[in-house]
Amino acid sequence: MNQHMRPEPIPFIDIGAQRRRLGSAIDVATKRVLDHCQFISGPEVTQLETMLAAYSGAKNVITCANGTDALVMVLMAIGAGRGDAVFCPSFTFCATASPVARTGATPLFVDVDETTFNMTRASLERGIATARKLGLKPKAVIPVDLFGQGADHEGIGKLARAEGLFVLDDAAQAFGATCRGRRLGTLADATTTSFFPAKPLGCYGDGGAIFTDDDNLADTLRSIRVHGQGSDKYDNIRLGMTGRLDTIQAAVLIEKLKIFDDEIEARNEAADRYTRGLGNDVVAPRVASGNTSIWAQYTIRLPAGVDRDGFAAQLKAQGVPTAIYYARSLHQQTAFRDFPAAEGGLPVSEKLSSDVISLPMHAYLDEQTQDRVIKAVRGALSA
Numbered sequence: 367m368n369q370h371m372r373p374e375p376i377p378f379i380d381i382g383a384q385r386r387r388l389g390s391a392i393d394v395a396t397k398r399v400l401d402h403c404q405f406i407s408g409p410e411v412t413q414l415e416t417m418l419a420a421y422s423g424a425k426n427v428i429t430c431a432n433g434t435d436a437l438v439m440v441l442m443a444i445g446a447g448r449g450d451a452v453f454c455p456s457f458t459f460c461a462t463a464s465p466v467a468r469t470g471a472t473p474l475f476v477d478v479d480e481t482t483f484n485m486t487r488a489s490l491e492r493g494i495a496t497a498r499k500l501g502l503k504p505k506a507v508i509p510v511d512l513f514g515q516g517a518d519h520e521g522i523g524k525l526a527r528a529e530g531l532f533v534l535d536d537a538a539q540a541f542g543a544t545c546r547g548r549r550l551g552t553l554a555d556a557t558t559t560s561f562f563p564a565k566p567l568g569c570y571g572d573g574g575a576i577f578t579d580d581d582n583l584a585d586t587l588r589s590i591r592v593h594g595q596g597s598d599k600y601d602n603i604r605l606g607m608t609g610r611l612d613t614i615q616a617a618v619l620i621e622k623l624k625i626f627d628d629e630i631e632a633r634n635e636a637a638d639r640y641t642r643g644l645g646n647d648v649v650a651p652r653v654a655s656g657n658t659s660i661w662a663q664y665t666i667r668l669p670a671g672v673d674r675d676g677f678a679a680q681l682k683a684q685g686v687p688t689a690i691y692y693a694r695s696l697h698q699q700t701a702f703r704d705f706p707a708a709e710g711g712l713p714v715s716e717k718l719s720s721d722v723i724s725l726p727m728h729a730y731l732d733e734q735t736q737d738r739v740i741k742a743v744r745g746a747l748s749a
């Protein structure tokens with residue numbers, strides 16, 4: 367390589383590599399839909415729901431248009447609204463909390479754990495006390511499974527049962543992960559995920575799904591998905607939405623689900639390799655005991671005093687892209703700053719927002735490419 371040439375940039379997520387692997391399987395599957403023309407509610411949608419139920423162990427799977435709608439639909443189904451508090455971590459993607467606000471309920475932000483990045487039971491407890499002081503009814507909790515691993519479902523579930531809270535698990539980044547041998551999808555009253563292309567199980571557009579063992583809730587969700595329809599298609603019995611997953615996306619997901627476990631294994635190998643290479647230089651992400659991760663992100667924390675923007679710029683110059691999830695916690699963002707936070711504040715969310723940075727992570731990261739990332743990180747830290 368010419369010394370003056372910039373090194374070839376590494377992709378942050380290599381969706382193209384997966385497309386090449388799947389090749390004609392995807393072509394055949396999508397062509398089948400193009401031929402039968404049932405673009406909405408075609409047979410692939412039902413087939414995918416059956417496969418996802420078998421995969422997760424959940425009794426009911428309701429696919430839908432995206433991961434945000436999945437959360438909105440569950441909140442509508444449980445009747446969340448004005449006067450209700452729904453507890454959300456502040457260190458998450460905006461789509462965890464915006465559905466709450468859209469129903470008229472109040473997102474109440476709680477803090478997260480420094481090592482797992484997920485909601486803590488202690489902060490949730492403080493959040494419940496805060497809600498009561500504000501005259502809000504504690505209604506539900508959304509424990510997000512951030513970056514690929516499950517939240518403390520046992521601890522949060524226990525507290526939720528004692529307080530009568532509905533548990534809505536936002537597993538958009540972690541569908542496929544397990545807690546004590548059980549897959550996400552079965553650990554909360556309802557679980558949602560997203561099939562956005564960059565998620566570990568992504569389609570070729572927008573998509574999402576809801577998992578629940580509650581048959582009545584599942585019926586309500588199926589009705590909400592299609593305008594709130596009743597058994598008579600032209601008698602709508604509640605307000606709903608156009609919430610369906612396209613048949614073509616279902617056909618894509620059926621093929622991707624077949625290789626998903628293999629991809630999760632590859633992601634775990636890549637994560638282990640990063641940690642071996644970087645564990646002494648940065649705070650490497652850790653999987654809590656009893657958990658497995660699907661490594662939606664490999665997120666490190668920089669040592670105190672390291673300028674994050676400068677660090678990212680040095681990596682970029684080496685062709686190594688990075689991303690900051692999340693440079694602002696939700697309570698630090700304009701749209702959310704007027705919503706309440708658990709008493710005691712959100713110091714861990716704020717600290718994480720100031721020192722995290724995510725490295726390229728996907729199932730097709732070869733060792734040579736990964737070594738370039740490791741070398742660039744170590745070089746930037748010793749510069």
Ligand SMILES: *Cc1c(COP(=O)(O)O)cnc(C)c1O
Pocket residue numbers: 432433434435458459461462510536538539559560561562572573574
């Ligand atoms: C991606 C994501 C969502 C929303 O999913 P969409 O399909 O993009 O609507 C919700 N919550 C979290 C934590 C996410 O990462």
